[in-house]
Amino acid sequence: MSGEHKGGLEDVVVSTSDVCFIDGDEGRLVYRGYDVNELVEHSSFEEVVYLLWHGGLPSRKELDAHRKALAATANRKLPPKLLGILRALPKRTSPMEVLRTGVSALSAFDPDAADNSREATLRKSIRLTARLPTLVAAWERIRRGKAPVAPNPRLGLAANFLATLSGTRPSPLAVKTFDVGLILHADHEFNASTFAARVTAATMSDVHSAITSAIGALKGPLHGGANEQVMRMVERIGTPARAEGWIRQALADKARIMGFGHRVYRVEDPRAKHLRRLATELGRQTGDTSDVEILDIVARIVSGDKRLFPNVDFYSGAAYASMGIPTDQFTPVFAMSRVAGWTAHVLEQHANNRLIRPRSDYTGPTHLAYVPLDRR
Ligand code: CMC
Numbered sequence: 001m002s003g004e005h006k007g008g009l010e011d012v013v014v015s016t017s018d019v020c021f022i023d024g025d026e027g028r029l030v031y032r033g034y035d036v037n038e039l040v041e042h043s044s045f046e047e048v049v050y051l052l053w054h055g056g057l058p059s060r061k062e063l064d065a066h067r068k069a070l071a072a073t074a075n076r077k078l079p080p081k082l083l084g085i086l087r088a089l090p091k092r093t094s095p096m097e098v099l100r101t102g103v104s105a106l107s108a109f110d111p112d113a114a115d116n117s118r119e120a121t122l123r124k125s126i127r128l129t130a131r132l133p134t135l136v137a138a139w140e141r142i143r144r145g146k147a148p149v150a151p152n153p154r155l156g157l158a159a160n161f162l163a164t165l166s167g168t169r170p171s172p173l174a175v176k177t178f179d180v181g182l183i184l185h186a187d188h189e190f191n192a193s194t195f196a197a198r199v200t201a202a203t204m205s206d207v208h209s210a211i212t213s214a215i216g217a218l219k220g221p222l223h224g225g226a227n228e229q230v231m232r233m234v235e236r237i238g239t240p241a242r243a244e245g246w247i248r249q250a251l252a253d254k255a256r257i258m259g260f261g262h263r264v265y266r267v268e269d270p271r272a273k274h275l276r277r278l279a280t281e282l283g284r285q286t287g288d289t290s291d292v293e294i295l296d297i298v299a300r301i302v303s304g305d306k307r308l309f310p311n312v313d314f315y316s317g318a319a320y321a322s323m324g325i326p327t328d329q330f331t332p333v334f335a336m337s338r339v340a341g342w343t344a345h346v347l348e349q350h351a352n353n354r355l356i357r358p359r360s361d362y363t364g365p366t367h368l369a370y371v372p373l374d375r376r
Pocket of ligand 1: 313
């Protein structure tokens with residue numbers, strides 16, 4: 001078997017999907033028919049989750065019920081034994097490893113674990129979307145030797161997460177910014193982690209297994225892990241005055257610059273401009289815009305030099321840092337949002353399933369004669 005392929009499944013269409021559309025030439029991102037710019041302006045993360053799962057916008061009654069389910073303490077609270085598992089982990093464990101372990105362990109406590117019906121997968125998707133923020137915040141508290149903060153069912157997902165992470169009430173601007181960040185990260189067609197989720201779901205495995213696969217794929221620096229690496233770059237650069245020299249040297253060294261480039265977009269990622277604006281507003285509120293100034297200089301030089309544009313991971317970290325979110329929690333925060341898309345794709349995969357099983361173009365030998373051990 002042999003054939004032309006570019007590697008990395010580039011431009012390969014794997015299946016049809018109604019969940020998400022990307023126009024890489026126009027820089028458009030569309031969830032279930034709605035442009036993400038519209039959703040950023042008018043919607044909330046909770047509503048976007050409903051849209052992704054159910055395929056249309058909810059009525060007021062449907063949205064109220066959906067919000068209540070996502071905020072219910074029964075759905076947000078972690079089983080005490082799971083907290084015991086987190087406490088048993090070495091404090092140096094990275095938050096993405098903790099999230100992967102936590103989600104995998106959650107299935108052991110889920111009453112619907114073995115049920116792959118649409119109704120059960122929706123119930124599990126509500127619990128996963130509600131619990132991921134609790135897991136992320138709980139690990140932050142545990143590794144700092146503090147007690148996890150109980151979720152507050154009167155707060156929406158963004159406000160509740162920020163409150164449980166820090167133990168203090170977040171500013172309205174922080175809540176709004178975080179919510180927009182969640183909307184922007186909620187889905188992105190057949191990206192690597194979503195594809196991993198769909199491959200797992202396509203064996204008729206369960207949603208917890210699919211999300212555990214997805215978290216493993218998101219962790220890498222070529223995917224979700226890039227947001228953390230962008231912030232490490234900002235830390236290494238240090239001040240806006242050093243940015244130009246640093247990035248010119250990195251380009252001369254042919255380094256891969258994190259937060260730039262995309263497999264699908266040929267123009268700027270439509271999510272980046274929102275995150276830049278929000279990071280700037282938050283920086284102004286906290287009185288420190290130096291991270292965004294550094295990023296702007298880096299963006300100007302890299303796009304001028306290489307015609308590579310910032311992607312979603314470029315400005316998100318500067319916004320998160322202004323809210324007091326630690327750098328190694330940026331990718332778990334990405335997962336807290338993308339779980340909405342991952343679960344929507346698992347539902348879609350299960351609804352019209354066929355095992356995903358591609359072929360490889362074998363390039364090794366085929367007729368070697370076996371050599372006994374004592375003659376090698
Ligand atoms: N810095 C420097 N050069 C780059 C970059 C970059 N960030 N991205 C692409 N290039 C160059 C690359 O060196 C190659 O050049 P040449 O053809 O001369 O060898 C060319 O552009 C094509 O790159 P590629 O790696 O073959 O492209 P890809 O489609 O396989 O990779 C990517 C896409 C996102 C992995 C890549 O652009 C990258 O590594 N970016 C940095 C990591 C990053 O920001 N990842 C987040 C992606 S978006 C959100 C998400 O998924 O989480």
